Amino acid sequence: MINIKNLNSKILNKEAKVGVIGLGYVGLPLALLISNKGFKTYGFDIDDKKIKSLKEKKSYISHIPSEKIKESLNFYPTGDFSKLKICDIVIICVPTPTTETNEPDLSAVVSTSEVVKKYLHKGEVVILVSTTYPTTTRDVVKPILEKSGLKCGKDFFLAFSPEREDPGNKVYSTENIPKLVGGVDRISTEVVCLFFSQIVNKVIPVSSAEVAEASKVLENTFRAVNIALVNELKMLFDRMGIDIWEVIDAASTKPFGFMTFYPGPGWGGHCIPVDPFYLSYIAKKYDFSTKFIELAGQINIRMPEFVVEKVSEALNQRKKVLNGAKILVLGLSYKKDIGDLRESPSLRVIELLEKKGSKVDYNDPYIEQIPPLRKYKFLKRSVELNEKNLKRYDCVIIITDHSCYDYKMILENSNLIVDTRNAIRRNLPNYKNLQKVVQA
Ligand SMILES: NC(=O)c1ccc[n+]([C@@H]2O[C@H](COP(=O)([O-])OP(=O)(O)OC[C@H]3O[C@@H](n4cnc5c(N)ncnc54)[C@H](O)[C@@H]3O)[C@@H](O)[C@H]2O)c1
Known part of the structure; x- marks a missing residue:
């Protein structure tokens, strides 16, 4: 069991390094916000054009001005996923589309989990943000991460925390939308709540990852x-x-x-x-x-x-x-x-x-x-x-x-x-x- 007090103080002192995977409509504003709150933040994406653009401090999302990227001095976009090994907190914001027959396409979540597993280390916190059906965090992501030999809730922590971002909304943005957090176990919920409470105005813990997943799909349904x-x-x-x-x-x-x-x-x-x-x-x-x-x-x-x-x-x-x-x-x-x-x-x-x-x-x-x-x-x-x-x-x-x-x-x-x-x-x-x- 890792020393949870050390992890918590790393978060409170903003010494924890954060990796955000998937720099789209959800991941990019989230990564910029986290970095502006004082955390060294690495942004990962498989799209080289996006990484190049971000390195040149240019936005590719019309409602995010390039100025915001220029101002984010703690933000490091990269296509080098091996940098995940230095991240204490990893946030997954990859797409979850449907197939032509309206079935879930979790391929990006699965392949990202595989990459996270490759660099997973003791004390790491993994947060799934991509919208998905209830049970995905526990039944899809956790088994992949545990193939590393590390145990969830003991060696690493895992939670689901949905994004409720409404792109272009002038009143509500990531920072002032209440953030739900549901861990696959109690310690995961607590540590992820502690992290997000450094980032957003209000964090709401729920009793499980499934409740957090289900509430997001309820909102959109x-x-x-x-x-x-x-x-x-x-x-x-x-x-x-x-x-x-x-x-x-x-x-x-x-x-x-x-x-x-x-x-x-x-x-x-x-x-x-x-x-x-x-x-x-x-x-x-x-x-x-x-x-x-x-x-x-x-x-x-x-x-x-x-x-x-x-x-x-x-x-x-x-x-x-x-x-x-x-x-x-x-x-x-x-x-x-x-x-x-x-x-x-x-x-x-x-x-x-x-x-x-x-x-x-x-x-x-x-x-x-x-x-x-x-x-x-x-x-x-x-x-x-x-x-x-x-x-x-x-x-x-x-x-x-x-x-x-x-x-x-x-x-x-x-x-x-x-x-x-x-x-x-x-x-x-x-x-x-x-x-x-x-x-x-
Ligand atoms: N757009 C919204 O308003 C919104 C709001 C709430 C929740 N969500 C959810 O958030 C998730 C992300 O949505 P989005 O709108 O940001 O999607 P997006 O397509 O804008 O961005 C996803 C990013 O992930 C990258 N990516 C794809 N596969 C990858 C991989 N294997 N590894 C690393 N990067 C990868 C893509 O290149 C892209 O830059 C989805 O589950 C979506 O349902 C979206």
Whole structure:
């Protein structure tokens, strides 16, 4: 058994060296925060381009300014994983996507655990942050680490601590979002709580790694199901001639028992469309079928088709058809004010429109060009958003309501707008002539 007092004082004196593996949307801001709190922090990634960029003090994430990297003097990005042997605390932030058949793909967690095992030493603390189904930390990561011959809870410590980061959120960031910690044993929970209490404002211990894992998937499943509910009601109310946005505003005046969710063109990002299926997967192993999750998936996945139907109807009313129509998609990222394209419904909308013969361009101030993606290979660059360009299109579709858009200019210069976010009415509440705006 290692001397836990020594480990604790290393943490309290900020002498513990930290390694963060996976420097993406979650790992990079976390590593920068830890280093700014005074811990020598090594950042590891298999993507050489990211490491090169960080060594040059350049950010590759649109909402993280390069200045932040320049200011982080305690941060050492490296592709040399052997430096893990000098790290006292190792934090795993690698991707946890799903396969094409919506099964969990834990390959990055498994291969990272293998690398951590290779350099694992007595007194080391390992923290899994990647979102996953309950039991992963104990049943997947721990056995790999124990192949080193070291014993969890005795020679090294292991916990799950989910990231609740909301990229681009101006109010909540890693530092002021309460951090859940669930260890695979009591000492692991305590030591990881002690570490995170040096980093974030509030740490909440829970009784096990499984509770921490399950709470993260509950949070995201809750969002997925509620987004599906408002999206379904949007389609119903549209048929009934009732304005869903006004309905939501009205319902939101209830001071208790109602939480506001807004409809949109579908769901997107690395979390909401993915994490619930991690839960479905493990549920099957317990002979349990998660019907809410499956249903939410069916509804949210169908939303881009609804948007395209609304575009088709709106063009039809103007004696035009989708085939040959020139269409401009505004906003590609899955949510506003960030440049993250992962699972964005905009891509499916573009695909559906192009299948119908439309000529589609896009503008997104955060995405200069669409990189080759697993599912989509669009060769498109963002077109300039100006009066002359807007007039060229038969229809403009607002998919992502970036705050920097000049909605007045968009409204005044477009021939037809299909608005999936209620952006025009919300941003121009006093504008009366909205005949060319169709809600979708
Ligand atoms: N993006 C979010 O808003 C968010 C929020 C909460 C939780 N999460 C979860 O956090 C985890 C990471 O998500 P992300 O958005 O940061 O992903 P990301 O794709 O932005 O970043 C992951 C990084 O890990 C690197 N990587 C992949 N395999 C690796 C390996 N074997 N070894 C080292 N590095 C490796 C990639 O090159 C990439 O830089 C996921 O489990 C995700 O579900 C994400």
